[in-house]
Structures are given as C-alpha cells and as structure tokens.
Amino acid sequence: MKVTIHDVAAKAGVSIKTVSRVMNNEPSVKQATIDKVNQAMQELHYQPSAAARNLASTKSYSIGYIYDNPNAYYVIDMQRGLLDACRRHGYELLIHPTNAKSPGIVQEVIDLVQHSRLAGLVLTPPFSEMPEIAEALSSINVDFVRIISGSTPSPKQTNCVLVDDFTAAFKITNHLLELGHSQIAFLCGDDEHSSSGERLAGFKAALTKRGINANPKFIVPGSYSFESGVQGATQLLALPNRPTAIFACNDEIAAGALFSARLQHIEIPQQLSIVGFENSPFSRQTWPPLTTAHQPNSTIAQSAAELLFKHTRPGSVNQTEDQPVFIPELLVRESTAQLTS
Amino acid sequence: MKVTIHDVAAKAGVSIKTVSRVMNNEPSVKQATIDKVNQAMQELHYQPSAAARNLASTKSYSIGYIYDNPNAYYVIDMQRGLLDACRRHGYELLIHPTNAKSPGIVQEVIDLVQHSRLAGLVLTPPFSEMPEIAEALSSINVDFVRIISGSTPSPKQTNCVLVDDFTAAFKITNHLLELGHSQIAFLCGDDEHSSSGERLAGFKAALTKRGINANPKFIVPGSYSFESGVQGATQLLALPNRPTAIFACNDEIAAGALFSARLQHIEIPQQLSIVGFENSPFSRQTWPPLTTAHQPNSTIAQSAAELLFKHTRPGSVNQTEDQPVFIPELLVRESTAQLTS
DNA sequence: TAACTTTATGACAGCGCTGGTCATTTTGTA
C-alpha cells in the first residue's frame, strides 16, 4: 500500500542508503544511479514521508508562512504560490495566522519556529517590515525571506524578494500623463506600509520628470480601505479646481473614489480618470473596471519560497546574490481616458 | 531545548508510556496520574511532535482542507477556524487548493488522503456538495465532515455541519416585511450552490406565511458576483412597478444592486431597501453599510473540525448523533428602512 | 490471608528515514 524507501531501493537495485543519497543531493553518486533511482521513484509514485524525515533529520522539511493581512485575496494568492513551491520541493507548509500587533509577537514567532522545527519562514508585510522580527530570527539562526516593497537590490539584504512599487507607480502615472492629465491627485495608503511610500515616490518622480510640480493639496493621506477612498476623493472633488485624474494607492481606495465620484454625478472616465493598484479580483467588477497594476502575488510567493529553499539546502552555491525583483504591470481598463477639454 | 515526552515523564515521575496514555485519553489511568502528567505538560509547555506521532501511530494526526472557492474571505475564515481547532488538539492541517471541476478531481483527493495519511477531510462547497467525492471517500474508509447548506439534520448524513440558510433567509425577509415592504425582489446566486436555493426557499416561505405571493418577475436568476447584482437590479428597477426592497443572495450581489440603484439616482434606503448575506468585510464598507446575515465561518469550521476529531478518536462515544446547525444572524445596518409612501 | 481478578503501569520493539562509520566494489589514471 504505502511505498517506502525500501521499495524504491529494491526496484532500483540499490541500497536504501543510496536512495537517501539521491533524495538529499549528496555528492558521490553516479549520474546513472541517480537516474535509476529517480525512475524507480516515479514509477512507484514514491513520496518520502515528511514525518520520518522531520523526525530523523537535523534538517527540516517544512517552512512557515505567518500572516496578518486584512486582504484575504493577497493572503490566498501568496499561500497558493508557497504551496506550489513546497509541493514541488517536497516541503510542507505550516500556516500561522496571527496578530502582528500583539505585544508577544516576536516570542510567538520564535516559539513557532522552534517548536515546529521550521527550515525557514516567508515574511510578507507587515512582518517583513518589522526589524525586530528579522533580528530575532537572525539571532536564533533561522532562515527567512522577506517580500518587501523596494526597487534597488541592496547587498546588505540578501534574503529579499522585491516588489518594485516605485517603478510600477511611475508607469501608471505615465499612463495618466500620456492621456493628457497633469492635474493628478494621489490617495495614499497606510503610512506604516512602505508600499504606500514607494508608490507615492514613483508618482512624484513621474510628475517631476515631466516638469510638473505635485500639488500638495492633491496628495491625500489615508489608509488601504474603501472608506478612505470615499473620504479622500470627496475631499479632492470639492476642491475649487479639482484634479482630472486620481491615482489611488490600491484598488479598494480606487473603488471608494469611484463610489464618491458617482455620488457626485461625475462620469468615469469621461470627467475623471481613476487608477488603482494590485489588480484584486474586484477591480474587474467595479464599473467601469479599474485601470490598475497587476501584482503577481502567487509568482512572487513561489520565488520567495525557492529562495528560501536555496538558502536552506546544503547544495546551494551562494555566489549569485539572488534578489528577484517584480514590477507590477500596468493593466489598462476602462476607468481611464484621454483628457478632453 | 526541545521538550519531549521523556521530559514530561521524568517530571511527572512516570514512564513515557503513561504520558502517552494520558495524551491519547486511553483508559486505565488513575485520575491522580492524569493530573500529575497534565500538570507536568503545562509546566514544561510540552507540545507533542506531530511528526513522531504520525510516524509511530497507525492513527493519523493531520486533517485536510481542500478548497476551490472564489471567495477568499470565506476560505481564510474557514482556514482560520480549522487551524485553531487543530492547534487545540495537536493536529496538523494540510491545505490543498485545487480545481473542483478538473476531471481527475476524485482521484486527486484520494491520492492526497492516502499519500498524506490524513485522518480525515473537511469539505466545504463545492466539494461538500459533490456526491462522487463523498462516495469515494467512504469507499476508502476515510472520515470526512461536510459543511452544507440545510436546515434539517438528517439521520442518514451524520457527518455534516449545517448552515441553515433557509431560516436565516426567512428572518431577513421578515425584517423587510416588518419594515412594511411587500414588493420584495430576490436576486439569486449560482444555481449549482445549494445555498442559493435554500435562501430562496426561506425567502418564499416568509412571504407565503404573510399570505403574499412571490411575484415571479421579482425572482431573478444570477450568480454570486457584483456584476450579476448590477444586472439583476437594473432589470428589476426598470420594471413598471418596481420592488421597494431587494434581497440579494450575498453581499457581492447586494453591492452590485446598490451600485445599480445609485446609477439611477435611487436613494438607499429611503427609496429602496437592499439586504445582502454573509457579512463579508466589504458589506461594512459599502455606502450605506449593508444589512446582511452574519455567517460565523470560523466557528463553523471549528465545529466541523471538532466533529471530525470525534469521529477519528477512539474514545468517542457515538450515541449522540451530533449535527451542529448554525443559523446566520440578522445584522441590521443602514441599507434597509421603513417603507414610506 | 491466600488465591484470583481487575486495573494501572512499565519495558521494549519499531514506524521510515537520516547520519555516521567503515568496508567493499567499481572506475579512472598513471
């Protein structure tokens, strides 16, 4: 019924030790032998017992994903990517939802890692932006990969996957500029999230490059919520000379802005262009569908997991300082239009 | 560093086997011994190693959650509840996102169970409504608990957690009736989901009880999406004598209806009451916030997991045919008002 | 109190695998 390492060894005509060697990429195994073993594994549909490996090995075969993010779509996508990567590499994924603001959070994470003997951790915002977590993890010598907002790989932080919000925001802004807009407002997300700052910086950079000074009144602080979008947009649209386009820091804010505009009988996109960010499912469901930036969360997560495995694996050659950078892509839909007037 | 069963045994002054007995509720252990062991466990913060248990035992200490649901909030909530229950009972949760419509889905599920030696499975829609999955699982003798929409515990299906959409819909409809509405329309969700049918039935029952015949034109087929809500509402509001209230089968549809009404300059709730269902996060963020029915997904999931553990556990006495029933609760917010005119 | 049953507890093997140590075989090279 259950196929074990012994079955594989028998089928391949080698000892179980050799099978183990193949599984763990140990040196001094002939290619021919490797192939034989791999074939036997495939034919028998062999899957090593994670339980036994975890128990026997000093190494660990599971990684953890801790999350605390109100955006369920983000979490699900990340999780999906991590799960895929884990499946491919025979790892297990331990999922741990928790509260990032709890006072004992650092200890909680440490306990988690130690109790579950995790090989490493994948950290997404807000955890990836908490220096105390990174320090604690480093101090107990646990590998981790952070997914953070940033554009320039820094040699100091080798364990990061970057999401280049700056460049993406730059491109989105350019899209608006090319449509003839110059009076563009920006609805910020939460201050604590560096993504908001990065996106704002990209926005400003694009304006500056065209010689446009960002109107301070057009930059509205807020948070990543529908509510905040409603308020911010309402405020903007009451201005004596209101903007002709609004760059919302994410799709929820954009949806709020859309809503507010609608309330004031402002036609989108004829009288006002609105862009979002993230390409969350409902950005397709608003009316009109939102122009936004697509963030390939699942792929980003996979990449993070792979990076973690590389760190963890003994065979990894560390000469290439991997630091994958993902640039969310502009996705033009119907909420933006050429400026007319 | 890592506390094992040996440490507990030493501390409690018993053998490791006795500790094991206590952990597994095995008979023939003196109460005094049980207490001693429990205390030792607490003091040492002992957590049994799932890996070792899985390896040593014929029983399994992990359960699976397979999902394929476009609603990320639902999935996250369920997952959270399952995770909590698992943590409490020392189980692991194996998460498996997949495609319910894939032709090989039954085999995939079987492989998953057998390969990962799962103690059981928690099934949510659509899997919980696929008879072929239930049959396959039964045939290989794997425990599972289904979360399904239904009101009456049936003696046949002992492994179900019921969500009583019928009664909840009945109550929501009553809320509208009590506000003086009688011209109430219903926007359906997907046909394939039994929840949609249940909700519609509850709706009709409430009307019938008041001696009101449901106007066939007021019952609009659709799907669980914003888009569908927009379309359905637009159609309804174009009717010569349009409804004064709309019961949307879930919050997304309701949001769509809200949107459509707004487009036509219909004031909510003054000119039209709208209710949703599910209490998803954005039902709070629409404007006005939606009156809806709160479905405690996380609690439902916990209950399902507990039920599964009970089945799995040897010590379970099966005389009480548990079949928890959850009735989503009416949550009145600002999208409904007294009928005036 | 001896003889016996029941209940409570412990000793020990083994789950599937890794990690180590050595011995042996195969291969490559001088």
Add this chain to the structure above:
DNA sequence: TACAAAATGACCAGCGCTGTCATAAAGTTA
C-alpha cells in the same frame, strides 16, 4: 598492472512517539 579515487553498501543508532505484551499494584472473594 598497480594504485588512488570515486561510488556504493552494510550496519547501527536514534529522532519522539505508539502498540504490544509483560508485570506490578490494587481490589475482591472465600
């Protein structure tokens, strides 16, 4: 052909726990 190097196997311990069976403690009966 001789010899070093590489490839493989044999064997053992042990990860933390459970299952089985043997043994000790407690309870019962006459």
